Amino acid sequence: MVLQFPIQPPNNYSGASEPVKRPKEFACFSYDKDHQFRQDDSSMKWYYPPDVGANLSNGYDGFIKHDDRIDEHLDSLLRTMTDHEKQTGQPIDAHIVTWRGMLTKIMATPFDDEGFEMNATLYRDCIFIEEHHAFKEQKRQSESHQGRGRIPLSLMQYWGYKFETLSTLPQPWGETSREYIENRDQEVTNNKEQYCSVVRTGFGKSIVCLGGEVDAIWDKKPQTPGEPINWVELKTSAEIRGSNDQFKFDRKLMRYWIQSFLLGVPKIIVGFRNMDGILTQVEELKTISIPDEVQRRGMARWDGNVCIKFTSLFLEWLRTSLNDEGVWRIRRPHKASYIELFKVEEVGHGNLITDDFMNWRIKL
Ligand code: A3P
Ligand code: MG
Ligand code: MG
Numbered sequence: 001m002v003l004q005f006p007i008q009p010p011n012n013y014s015g016a017s018e019p020v021k022r023p024k025e026f027a028c029f030s031y032d033k034d035h036q037f038r039q040d041d042s043s044m045k046w047y048y049p050p051d052v053g054a055n056l057s058n059g060y061d062g063f064i065k066h067d068d069r070i071d072e073h074l075d076s077l078l079r080t081m082t083d084h085e086k087q088t089g090q091p092i093d094a095h096i097v098t099w100r101g102m103l104t105k106i107m108a109t110p111f112d113d114e115g116f117e118m119n120a121t122l123y124r125d126c127i128f129i130e131e132h133h134a135f136k137e138q139k140r141q142s143e144s145h146q147g148r149g150r151i152p153l154s155l156m157q158y159w160g161y162k163f164e165t166l167s168t169l170p171q172p173w174g175e176t177s178r179e180y181i182e183n184r185d186q187e188v189t190n191n192k193e194q195y196c197s198v199v200r201t202g203f204g205k206s207i208v209c210l211g212g213e214v215d216a217i218w219d220k221k222p223q224t225p226g227e228p229i230n231w232v233e234l235k236t237s238a239e240i241r242g243s244n245d246q247f248k249f250d251r252k253l254m255r256y257w258i259q260s261f262l263l264g265v266p267k268i269i270v271g272f273r274n275m276d277g278i279l280t281q282v283e284e285l286k287t288i289s290i291p292d293e294v295q296r297r298g299m300a301r302w303d304g305n306v307c308i309k310f311t312s313l314f315l316e317w318l319r320t321s322l323n324d325e326g327v328w329r330i331r332r333p334h335k336a337s338y339i340e341l342f343k344v345e346e347v348g349h350g351n352l353i354t355d356d357f358m359n360w361r362i363k364l
Contacts, residue, residue, distance in 0.1 A: 021202035100212025204312030
């Protein structure tokens, strides 16, 4: 049986907005330079403005690139949840557990044609959602030979990571030598290293536990847990030279905004670059102001409140519909006006729930 959730015209999701909780970080983890898991904040980076004029292609040959063909499922998130539950003795009370990227796709749905596939399973009153990795791989391969005109896609991706290297320090500014700051261009860019924040947040009646990468911190984490953190999201984008560029950028801002909203990241630093990969301008955006600014310019039509309301209603529907054991598929075909839900495995939890997590939960 296939169940469908309609993606109605956005105006069906306007009107009174849904209550949202502010995301609060309750745990974190890192991947080190070899992508080894660490239950700490060792890979957190500090923002320090990059130099305009830098060449984002520098060091491309030495790029240490994480192989994302390997399906990592929810393993690190579950490991972090287990660690937290061991410390507090309390199970995490979420209705939904997933990576930030999955909710980004769902939130963008009312204004985006993109297709997606996810796997989901119900375990102890909580729905765990992961990306359907084979689908993503297929999509990536069909896109891999594309590029923007004469620029290969892999180089453009490198520019994004290089911008991170040029804009961050591994220690606070006060503890960093002048040489390090001046020679950041010589640092090897390595995207195996990551800091991930794990937050508790909410959409309407659904409590959601999300894990996602954050690029940098502005100053330092507050003393009191749960207080807002001055995270910084780093992005690169093509220079805006006319109204068509502005339109494209305003559409992109929807994803920037959703991504940052989900983890409570208050500031986005955009590095604008020309077609040769030279950094030409750096701009600071306040996440909270983005929806109004885009609406004021009136070019790209998306509405943050609609994204929130759609997500609240979808999650509520998912929680009533996904009510049985096994592994389920959540699928939105390209351009489809619905999200569908059906079972792909009758029993078990596929690879979503690790043995370690299950063994721990049995004890709890
Ligand atoms: P830009 O965002 O500057 O383009 P994030 O912005 O999420 O921190 O990701 C950092 C970089 O990873 C991106 O830089 C981009 O180069 C690459 N990246 C992120 N998501 C991607 C995706 N879905 N496909 C390809 N590259 C991606
Ligand atoms: Mg990032
Ligand atoms: Mg980024």
